Amino acid sequence: MAISFDKALGIHQYTVGVRSQRAEILASNLANANTPGYKAQDIDFTRALQAATYGANFGLNQTDERHIAATSQIQSQKMYRIPNQPDTGDGNTVDAQVERNLFMQNALGYEASVEFLGAQFKNMSKALGRNE
Numbered sequence: 001m002a003i004s005f006d007k008a009l010g011i012h013q014y015t016v017g018v019r020s021q022r023a024e025i026l027a028s029n030l031a032n033a034n035t036p037g038y039k040a041q042d043i044d045f046t047r048a049l050q051a052a053t054y055g056a057n058f059g060l061n062q063t064d065e066r067h068i069a070a071t072s073q074i075q076s077q078k079m080y081r082i083p084n085q086p087d088t089g090d091g092n093t094v095d096a097q098v099e100r101n102l103f104m105q106n107a108l109g110y111e112a113s114v115e116f117l118g119a120q121f122k123n124m125s126k127a128l129g130r131n132e
Contacts, residue, residue, distance in 0.1 A: 022048070
C-alpha cells in the first residue's frame with residue numbers, strides 16, 4: 001500500500017512554503033522602513049495557500065533559453081498594504097510595529113507547521129518500523 005503524502009501531511013506541507021515567502025516580504029518591509037517612497041507589501045495568505053495547494057504553481061522548468069520563465073505564484077499575489085497612519089511626507093507606508101507583529105505571527109505559524117510536519121514524519125517512520 002502506497003503512502004499518500006497529501007493525506008498524511010495535509011495542508012502543512014504548503015503552509016511552510018507560503019509562510020516562508022511571506023516572511024521574506026515582511027522582512028523586506030522592515031528593511032525598507034526608512035526608504036523614501038517605499039510601499040509596504042504583503043500577500044493574502046488564504047489566497048496564496050489556495051494557489052499553492054491547488055497546483056497554481058506548476059513547477060515549470062525552462063529547458064531552453066528561448067522559453068519564457070515561469071513566475072512564482074506568490075509573487076503574483078503581492079499586494080500593497082493600506083497604511084494605518086497618515087503619510088509623513090516621504091511617501092513610505094511602512095509601519096514598523098505592524099510589520100514586526102505580522103512577522104512574529106507568521107513566524108509562529110511557520111514554527112507550528114514545521115513541528116506538525118516533524119511529528120507526522122516521526123509517526124510515518126514508526127509505522128514503517130523504523131523507531132529512532
